[in-house]
Amino acid sequence: xVQLVESGGGxxxxxxxxxxxxxxxxxxxxxxxMGWFRQAQGKEREFVAAISKMDTSTDYADSVKxxxxxxxxxxxxxxxxxxxxxxxxxxxVYYCAAALSTRYSGVYTNAVWYNYWGQGTQxxxxx
Numbered sequence: 001x002v003q004l005v006e007s008g009g010g011x012x013x014x015x016x017x018x019x020x021x022x023x024x025x026x027x028x029x030x031x032x033x034m035g036w037f038r039q040a041q042g043k044e045r046e047f048v049a050a051i052s053k054m055d056t057s058t059d060y061a062d063s064v065k066x067x068x069x070x071x072x073x074x075x076x077x078x079x080x081x082x083x084x085x086x087x088x089x090x091x092x093v094y095y096c097a098a099a100l101s102t103r104y105s106g107v108y109t110n111a112v113w114y115n116y117w118g119q120g121t122q123x124x125x126x127x
Contacts, residue, residue: 002026002116004096009121012086016125020081022096022118030054032116033099033108034072034079038092038123048094049081050107059107063089086125093120 008020020036035050049060049070058070069082079096097114108114 002028002032002098004098004116004118006094006096006118006121009094009123011124011126014087014125014127016086017082017084018086018123020083020094020096020121020123022079022081024077024079024098026077029077030074031100031102033101033104033106033113034070035097035099035108035111035114036070036079036081037095037097037111038090039095039120040089040092043092045095045111047109047111050109051079052105052107053101054105056105057107059109083123086123088125088127091123091125093122095120 003025006022036048038048039045051058051070067085072079096118098116099108099113
């Protein structure tokens with residue numbers, strides 16, 4: 001069982017930066033691909049970024065490439081999402097998720113692979 005707790009959301013202006021954090025419980029953090037997803041009001045949940053269990057690969061949605069950076073600290077059981085040059089369209093609830101990757105060393109971009117989810121943190125970008 002893995003519990004995920006996000007933090008770092010807030011209200012910012014367009015062009016500002018934020019760093020989201022996701023702290024995971026449990027002793028097997030290094031066995032999980034970690035991802036960030038977001039859901040804007042009235043829209044479906046969408047993939048944002050993912051990082052492999054051993055931090056060897058990452059993937060990003062086209063809409064955030066070059067602006068967002070995902071990273072992880074396996075010793076601290078924490079995954080981060082650095083968000084630069086924020087836009088109003090980035091406004092959403094951001095969710096951290098964990099996908100068990102026993103034999104797979106890559107990243108998952110589809111939410112169906114993720115076993116555990118955090119409660120979400122709101123990011124609001126004003127214009």
